[in-house]
Amino acid sequence: MLGIRGFIKGHDEPTWVGVLNAAYGEFRDWRAITVEEFLQGEQRDSRSLFDERWVAELDGSPVGIIHTLVDKVGNEKRGVIDDLAIIPKFHGSGVEKELAKFAIGQLRKRKANTILVPRLRWSDPKGKNRVEFLEELGFNLTHKTSLMEIDLTRVPSDIDVNERVTVRPLREHVEEDVEELNWLRNECSKEQLNPRPSTVEGIRHLLKNNPYSYLKSCFAVLDRKCVGFVVFAIDERYNLEKNVKAGIILGVGVLRNYRKAGIGTTLVLHGLESLRAEQMAKAALDVDDLNETGALKLYERIGFKVLEKYLTYEKTFR
Numbered sequence: 001m002l003g004i005r006g007f008i009k010g011h012d013e014p015t016w017v018g019v020l021n022a023a024y025g026e027f028r029d030w031r032a033i034t035v036e037e038f039l040q041g042e043q044r045d046s047r048s049l050f051d052e053r054w055v056a057e058l059d060g061s062p063v064g065i066i067h068t069l070v071d072k073v074g075n076e077k078r079g080v081i082d083d084l085a086i087i088p089k090f091h092g093s094g095v096e097k098e099l100a101k102f103a104i105g106q107l108r109k110r111k112a113n114t115i116l117v118p119r120l121r122w123s124d125p126k127g128k129n130r131v132e133f134l135e136e137l138g139f140n141l142t143h144k145t146s147l148m149e150i151d152l153t154r155v156p157s158d159i160d161v162n163e164r165v166t167v168r169p170l171r172e173h174v175e176e177d178v179e180e181l182n183w184l185r186n187e188c189s190k191e192q193l194n195p196r197p198s199t200v201e202g203i204r205h206l207l208k209n210n211p212y213s214y215l216k217s218c219f220a221v222l223d224r225k226c227v228g229f230v231v232f233a234i235d236e237r238y239n240l241e242k243n244v245k246a247g248i249i250l251g252v253g254v255l256r257n258y259r260k261a262g263i264g265t266t267l268v269l270h271g272l273e274s275l276r277a278e279q280m281a282k283a284a285l286d287v288d289d290l291n292e293t294g295a296l297k298l299y300e301r302i303g304f305k306v307l308e309k310y311l312t313y314e315k316t317f318r
Helices: 013-024 035-044 095-109 125-136 175-188 200-208 236-242 263-277 295-302
Strands: 002-006 050-058 061-073 076-086 114-121 140-151 166-169 214-222 225-234 246-254 282-288 305-316
Touching: 002 095, 013 035, 013 050, 013 061, 013 076, 050 095, 061 095, 076 095, 095 114, 095 125, 114 125, 114 140, 125 305, 140 295, 166 263, 175 200, 175 214, 175 225, 175 246, 214 263, 225 263, 236 246, 246 263, 263 282, 263 295, 282 295
Parallel strands: 076 114, 246 282
Antiparallel strands: 002 050, 050 061, 061 076, 114 305, 140 282, 140 305, 166 214, 214 225, 225 246
């Protein structure tokens, strides 16, 4: 008999991590996480919103998890169904649908006007099944996100860059640099889907406590002003688990008034060259297909190829 109960802090962390690793282990962009990393992620999360985690059990054994969040945006409350993860052998048993319906009920109790279900993997057959029952529940497709990858031995050398821009590294021990990165990140991400402002404390925590073996942040400087940033990293545990040599572009942003001038290209190429200098063979990134900055076209021009499509479904309540 299926039961859904609240997550118990200090007790359910191993259960949560175990279900996540079992559910996502086969995906190319996932590597097994530890309880310690899960706890670090909880500390890093600076979102000022209400959130609840739930555990689904069948005859007393955990079979799935779900994370519900509510964020107040303007005059509305936006709900998010996150980490809807099921142990593989229970796919098709109805557990996913029951968890989703339960989550919708919880979010509606919190007066959520809109509910998002992000990052459904379209190439995954189980993802298709999830899309079907979400559509049955009245959700509609609103966004697509691309996981893209580039071969670092084939980065073109004839791409126009901004010759006036200087790229300099962030100095982690300088408070002004940490504040600058936080401001740039928030200012450059306003057009993104479901933007969540970061805080200086959150950025500082990310720089000092993150799962990466290598993480660098750099600024684009023009006329003595920081007008953009890039963050890139290497996850050595991921590389060992997947037997690859891959880096990640975690974030790129350019202030609105400085776009379309080759600054974003300069930043991305700097990140790729830095990763190649660390003996990486490939690099990956995520991008919203509808990003108003034209980021998808920029990455395609540089040579990134789409590996995976993620779907975001949404339902609005009147």
